[in-house]
Amino acid sequence: VKALTPPANEEDDPERAELEGTILETMGRLEQADALFAEAHRLEPSNFPLPVRLSSDDFKTLLDKVLASLPPVIREAVLEVPVLVEAKPTREMAEHAPAINPEVLGLFVGTSVGHKMWASGYGDIVLLFQRNLERAGESRQEVSKELKITLLHEYGHYLGFDEEELEHLGLG
Structure with a gap:
């Protein structure tokens, strides 16, 4: 599976980051998913909270x-x-x-x-x-x-x- 890379004009889009994170999470690529959730949170913290991770x-x-x-x-x-x-x-x-x-x-x-x-x-x-x-x-x-x-x-x-x-x- 190719890595997901956003077009240059979408790099600061928290909705894109969250969506891609959700897709990667579904694929079992949890570290990459959490990095994208963190990106969405960095861009718009009030609308994209960090997930709470529990063992x-x-x-x-x-x-x-x-x-x-x-x-x-x-x-x-x-x-x-x-x-x-x-x-x-x-x-x-x-x-x-x-x-x-x-x-x-x-x-x-x-x-x-x-x-x-x-x-x-x-x-x-x-x-x-x-x-x-x-x-x-x-x-x-x-x-x-x-x-x-x-x-x-x-x-x-x-x-x-x-x-x-x-x-x-x-x-x-």
Whole structure:
């Protein structure tokens, strides 16, 4: 894959830098992606915050704290539907769910409680996308808040709420 180099007239374009960073991040070229996110931030810090980067262990610790803080009905749902952390949505996910946005923070995969008639033979799951969540906040505290909202949203789907209902609850 050729290196991405901007045309000379686009060198100071923070939107271009962020877009190219997102593309490189999706390709797994994380150091190059972070350099472009830093460039976008340097050019326009108020609109392009630096992503908060967490190790897998740090993210799991944060996730455990957030899970423990959830309302009892959601904690019970977590026992029924496990959480899996992925770096980003994969191309295979997009092929099976064409409406999936590559910047999505989380995804419930399965059948909501109200629509289960019998066991499907496949387990339900909540997917969290760590790299997207890291870019959703400007601090560890903001990432924690986004993580909580995302979990409430995805488990809301499991409990039978649609997008409009979740939006009405402030979990859009």
